[in-house]
Amino acid sequence: MRPLVAVVDLAAIRHNYAIAKRCAPGRQAFAVVKANAYGHGVREVVTTLHDEVDGFAVASLEEAAEVRALHASARLLLLEGCFSASELPIAAQLGLDIVVQGEEQLAALLAADLPRPINVWIKADTGMHRLGFSADGVRAAHARLRAAPQVAELNLISHFACADERGHWLNEQQIGEFLGLLGLDFDLRSLANSAAVVTLPAAHLDWIRPGIMLYGATPLLDMTAAELGLKPAMSLMAEIIAIHDVAEGDSIGYGAGWTARRPSRIGTLSCGYADGYPRQAPAGTPAWLHGQRVPLAGRVSMDMLTVDLSDVPLAQVGDAVELWGANLPVDEVARAAGTIGYELLSKVTARVPRRYQA
Ligand SMILES: Cc1ncc(COP(=O)(O)O)c(C=O)c1O
Structure with a gap:
């Protein structure tokens, strides 16, 4: 069996x-x-x-059906x-709470013949301009939904x-926009993602929506997960499957993209971009073995990547290497690769077995 596993704590x-x-004491939480x-x-x-848990949040009906089967x-x-009427x-039927984020969804809901009324969350566009109604649109939607027979709670x-x-001008502006809508009669209010859970108490309101923090990566640019008291949930564990001694001037891997500046020991690891490891991770991106960081050397391949083991003389074929996780924060690898922990975690592919620790 290929020695690569995502260990989930x-x-x-x-x-x-x-x-x-x-x-957010006293508030309810949708675990995303x-x-x-x-x-x-x-x-x-x-x-x-x-x-x-108080609740869960998902992005599609298919995901919701899966969660509902596990939690009635x-x-x-x-x-x-x-996404459609x-x-x-x-x-x-599944007893979901649904967001209504635009005119099309609003019209579909008002025209729907539902087996039972549904909890509705009107989405306000308070500044992100991705989904949601303007302040006037929220007022109009509120007026139309308040008395609608399809609606149970209106949130x-x-x-x-x-x-x-932290301190970005848009944060306060978005909170202000949101609070400005609360003259309307809503049953419940929700605004805070993980970053706001830890830094913006004014946004906690009735239901928080933590996602990334549950998985032990940082939601903030200026604080690590450890500083926030979060524990990493996933450790991506590979093994050294080969070691090559190379001479000064030898190049490594596709495109001969890295050249040894000294006689070097190059370790080949059992993980590549088809497993979700970012291909764009440059030389120097850290991995972790024998209690220390080792740098990537050469391009990431589909199933393998290479690291410079020259400073770890004890390293040998078969040794476990952590690509991120309990010892090496996913955020550190993400930063080196020019991305965010969210992307690395969510892109670990199906061919990587997950092993669960209770
Ligand atoms: C609407 C909404 N709420 C909450 C979250 C959770 O965000 P985070 O993972 O930053 O806590 C997301 C994630 O993207 C989201 O789209």
């Missing part, structure tokens, strides 16, 4: 959920488990949070709403564009 996810709840729980495995994550009673929010009766939701950057 479920206790870390429970710990991180508890931190999110502690940041879209995209296969950011790559960690939605089945196991939902099961591990089953007894303590949790509130379950469809973050982008229904035909999804509405199914959403009602308000919005999403931050820059909450990862």
Whole structure:
């Protein structure tokens, strides 16, 4: 069997959920488990949070159906709403909360014949300009939905564009826009993603929506996950499958993209971009073995990558190497590769087996 596994620490996810709840005392939380729980495995994550969670949030009806099969009673929010009118009766049947993010969704809901009324979250565009109604649009939607027979609760939701950057001018502006809508009569309000959970108490309101922090990566640009007390949930573990001694001047890998400046020991690892490791990760991107960082040397291939083991004389074929995880924050690898932890975690591909630790 190929020696590559994503080890998922479920206790870390429970710990991180508890931190999110502690940041926002008395508030309810939708654990965001879209995209296969950011790559960690939605089945196991939902099961591990089953007894303590207030609710879950997902991006599609298919994801919602999977979560509903695992948890019959949790509130379950469809973050982008229904993509077609035909999804509405199914959403009602599954007992989902749905976002209504635009005129088309609003019209479809008002025309729908539903088996039971549904909890609706009107999405306000408070500054991100991706989904949602303008302030006037929210008022109009509110007036039309308040008395609609399809609607059980009528709630308000919005999403931050820059909450990862503390003090960004847009954060306060978005909070102001949101609070400005609360003269309308809403049952519940939700605004905070992970970054706002940890830095913007004014955005906590009724329901927080932590995603990335559950998985132990940082939601902030200027603080590490460890500084926030978060525990990494996924460790991507490969092995050294070959070691080559190369001379000064020898090049490594595709495109001869890296050249040894000294006689070097090059380790070949059992992980590549078809596993989700970022191909754009440059030379120098760290991996972790024998208690220290080793730098990538040469381009990432489909199934393998190479590291410079010259400073780890003990390293040998068969040794375990952490590509990110418990010892090497995914955020550090992401930064080196010019991306974010979210992308690395959610893109670990299906061919990488997940191994769960309770
Ligand atoms: C609407 C919405 N709410 C909450 C989240 C969770 O965000 P984060 O993972 O930054 O906590 C997301 C994720 O993208 C989202 O799209």
